[in-house]
Amino acid sequence: IVHWNSPRFHSYLPAGNCFPAICADMLSGVFCNIGFSWSACPASTDLEMVMLDWLGKMLQLPQDFLFSSNGTGGGVIQSSASESTLMALLSAREKTISCIQTMKKDWSRGMITDKLVYYASTEAHCSVEKAGLLSGLTCRLLPTDAAFSLQGDILQAAIDEDRTLGFIPFFVVGTLGTTNSCAFDNVDKLGEVCKKENLWFHIDAAYAGAAFICPEFRYLLNGVEYADSFLLCPAKWLLTNHDCCAMWIKDRENALKPFSITPAYLKEDVEEQTLNYRNWGITFGRKFRSLKMWFVFRMFGVRGLQTYIRKHVSLAHEFENLVKNDHRFEVLLPVVLGVVCFRLKGSEAQNEEMLSVINKRGKITLKSSRIRSRDLYVIRFVVCGKDTESEDILFSWREICLAANKILNSKNE
Ligand code: PLP
Numbered sequence: 309i310v311h312w313n314s315p316r317f318h319s320y321l322p323a324g325n326c327f328p329a330i331c332a333d334m335l336s337g338v339f340c341n342i343g344f345s346w347s348a349c350p351a352s353t354d355l356e357m358v359m360l361d362w363l364g365k366m367l368q369l370p371q372d373f374l375f376s377s378n379g380t381g382g383g384v385i386q387s388s389a390s391e392s393t394l395m396a397l398l399s400a401r402e403k404t405i406s407c408i409q410t411m412k413k414d415w416s417r418g419m420i421t422d423k424l425v426y427y428a429s430t431e432a433h434c435s436v437e438k439a440g441l442l443s444g445l446t447c448r449l450l451p452t453d454a455a456f457s458l459q460g461d462i463l464q465a466a467i468d469e470d471r472t473l474g475f476i477p478f479f480v481v482g483t484l485g486t487t488n489s490c491a492f493d494n495v496d497k498l499g500e501v502c503k504k505e506n507l508w509f510h511i512d513a514a515y516a517g518a519a520f521i522c523p524e525f526r527y528l529l530n531g532v533e534y535a536d537s538f539l540l541c542p543a544k545w546l547l548t549n550h551d552c553c554a555m556w557i558k559d560r561e562n563a564l565k566p567f568s569i570t571p572a573y574l575k576e577d578v579e580e581q582t583l584n585y586r587n588w589g590i591t592f593g594r595k596f597r598s599l600k601m602w603f604v605f606r607m608f609g610v611r612g613l614q615t616y617i618r619k620h621v622s623l624a625h626e627f628e629n630l631v632k633n634d635h636r637f638e639v640l641l642p643v644v645l646g647v648v649c650f651r652l653k654g655s656e657a658q659n660e661e662m663l664s665v666i667n668k669r670g671k672i673t674l675k676s677s678r679i680r681s682r683d684l685y686v687i688r689f690v691v692c693g694k695d696t697e698s699e700d701i702l703f704s705w706r707e708i709c710l711a712a713n714k715i716l717n718s719k720n721e
Contacts, residue, residue: 310673312692313325313692313693313694313695314693315693315695315696315697315700316671316672316673316693316696316700316703316704317672317673317692317693318672318673318674318688318689318690318691318692318704319673319674319675319688319690319692320675320690320692321487321514321515321544321545321647321690321692322515322544322545322620322646322690322691322692322693322694323543323544323549323550323692324542324543324544324545324546324547324548324549324694325547325548325549325550325694326547326549326604326607326608326694327607328600328603328604328606328607329547329548329549329600329603329604330549331603332599332600332602332603332604333549333599333600335596335599336595336596336597336599336600339596341596342593342594342595343356343585343594343595343596344574344584344585344586344592344593344594345574345576345582345584345585345586346582346583346584347576347582349596351596352594352596352598352599353582353583353584353585355596355598355599355602356383356384356385356585356597356598357375357382357383357583358598358602359385359598359601359602359605360374360375360382360383360384360385360554360556361374361375361376361383362601362605363383363542363554363601363605364383364556366521366610366613367517367520367521367526367529367540368520368526368529369532369538369556370532370533372558373538373556373557373558374556380558380559380560380561380562381556381557381558381559381560382556382557382560382583383554383555383556383557384554384555384556384557384585384588384589385552385553385554385555385597385598385601386539386553386554386555386588386589387551387553387589387591388435388541388551388553389433389435389512389514389539389541389553390435390438390439391553391589391590392512392537392539392553392555393435393436393439393481393510393512393539394435394438394439394442394443394590395555395588395589395590396479396508396510396536396537396539396555396557397426397439397440397443397445397479397510398443398566398567399508399537399557399563399564399566399567400426400478400479400507400508400510400536401421401424401443401445401478401479402566403478403508403562403563404420404424404476404478404479404508405417405420405421408420408476420476421444421445423474423475423476424445424446424475424476424478424479425445425446425447425448425470425475425476425477425478426440426445426446426447426448426477426478426479426480426481427447427448427449427450427463427466427467427477427479427480427481428447428449428450428458428480428481428482428483429449429450429451429452429456429457429458429483429486429493429681430449430450430451430452430680430681431452431456431458431483431486431487431488431489431491431679431680431681432449432481432483432486432512433483433486433487433512433514435512436481436512437449446475448466448470449680450462450463450466451681452491452493452681455491455641456486456488456489456491456641456679456681457491457492457493457494458482458483458493458494458498459493459494459497459498460494460497460498460500460501461497463480463497463498463501464501464505467501467505467507477505477507478507478508479507479508479510480498480501480502480507480508480509480510481510481511481512482494482495482498482499482509482510482511482512482531482535483511483512483513484511484512484513484516484517484528484529485513485514485515485516485517485519485645485647487514487515487677488649488677488678488679488680488686488688489640489641489647489649489677489679489686489688490515490516490641490643490644490645490646490647490649491641492516492528492644494531495509495511495529495530495531495532495534495535496530496531496534497531498531498534499531499532499533499534499535500534502534503534508536508537509534509535509536509537510535510536510537510538510539511532511535511537511538511539512539513529513538513539513540514539514540514541514544514553515540515541515544515545515645515647516528516540516545516644516645517529517538517539517540517541517545518540518541518542518544518545518546518613518617519545519617519621519645520540521610521613521614521617522614522617522618525617525621525644525645528644535558536557536558536559536563537555537556537557537558537563538555538556539553539554539555539556540553540554541553541554542554542601542604545617545620545646546604546613547604547608547613547616547694548600548601548604549600551595551597552597552600552601554601557588560588564587564588567587567588568584568587569587570584616694619696620645620646620691620696621644621645621646621691623646623691623696623697623698623701624643624645624646624647624648624689624690624691625643626698626701627648627689627691627701627704627705628643628648628650630701630702630705631648631650631705634709635653636652636653636712636716637650637651637652637653637712638650638651638653640679640684640686646690646691647688647689647690648688648689648690649677649679649686649687649688649689650686650687650689651685651686651687652712652715652716654715654716656685658715658716659676659685659687660676660685661715662708662711662712662714662715663675663676663687663711665711665714665715666707666708666711669707669710669711671703671707672703672704672707672708674687674688674689674708675687675688676688689704
């Protein structure tokens with residue numbers, strides 16, 4: 309088994325878990341309530357609504373994303389960020405098709421679908437492209453600036469160009485905390501463009517979103533008021549073990565109507581007035597996942613969760629400083645949260661070799677990636693383990709130096 313929660317595991321992203329979340333997951337298995345509709349497990353639906361509002365309030369999401377505003381918005385727990393993005397894309401497609409068909413009565417679904425195009429940056433997670441593969445819709449990846457961030461003027465230029473060519477832009481994904489380098493798209497400016505052009509704006513903050521519960525990182529979420537949908541995964545960086553992705557939709561009534569089916573075997577008087585989460589996603593059966601969010605929130609409290617996030621960020625800065633103080637290495641991007649993107653100042657082959665030495669020694673694990681917009685090989689160092697301490701960071705750095713010495717010495721020989 310790969311020990312994702314080892315303090316010396318620095319690959320991918322955190323897969324946070326903790327004792328209360330594991331207990332809740334076990335209880336969910338014990339209760340065996342499959343919450344496809346409210347009456348199939350009222351507690352599951354009700355608790356999910358409350359938990360999504362609690363988390364929304366922790367993040368200071370705009371009121372119109374919350375059930376408690378008594379508006380059209382609300383949240384759901386999906387199995388993954390990929391599923392959430394796919395659902396947002398499909399909702400946006402349905403909204404656009406019905407809007408166009410009111411104006412162009414003779415246009416078929418097929419004719420419109422062929423013209424639809426949506427956008428994300430080259431640094432967006434591959435689940436954004438995959439949503440296009442699954443739905444048969446065209447995705448256009450746009451270049452980022454020097455900080456690997458997608459800017460509004462680039463989006464605007466792509467929209468103008470595509471409209472001239474007869475395409476119909478309809479959906480944009482902004483990423484807060486890209487997987488490669490934890491870069492942040494300019495969601496404020498992207499949101500302005502989406503509003504002006506009447507496009508669905510979806511924000512993917514799968515990893516970084518957890519940090520926005522800390523007031524000092526909340527500024528990174530500015531612009532969320534333009535979003536039609538927003539996601540973050542408590543299963544990544546909020547100690548709520550996989551699977552758990554929180555997604556909010558501003559206009560749930562209209563967004564979900566195209567996917568709402570009530571067959572005869574599910575008809576119950578009480579359901580007419582309640583919320584049925586089966587209409588919010590792909591699956592019919594759903595686990596009682598709100599239980600683990602509840603256990604985690606009650607056990608740690610907001611302050612406990614903030615402390616956990618802050619600790620990871622501070623450890624990432626410790627690592628960043630170690631790298632910066634060694635002239636043989638470079639850090640690619642200022643560190644904002646728990647991901648440090650760095651490399652040996654040298655060839656790609658040398659970096660690859662160093663990584664291979666590190667991973668073969670088996671004391672720590674690290675992965676590489678490629679910044680697509682600059683075709684640049686990087687090594688990602690992520691603070692993952694719940695119990696990672698400064699001494700683990702130092703240990704990992706020594707492992708990296710050992711491998712670097714080996715590679716550089718062999719070059720000089
Ligand atoms: N979006 C971002 C920014 C991610 O970092 C990831 C995974 O690392 C995903 C989406 C996909 O997450 P999931 O496995 O929950 O689909």
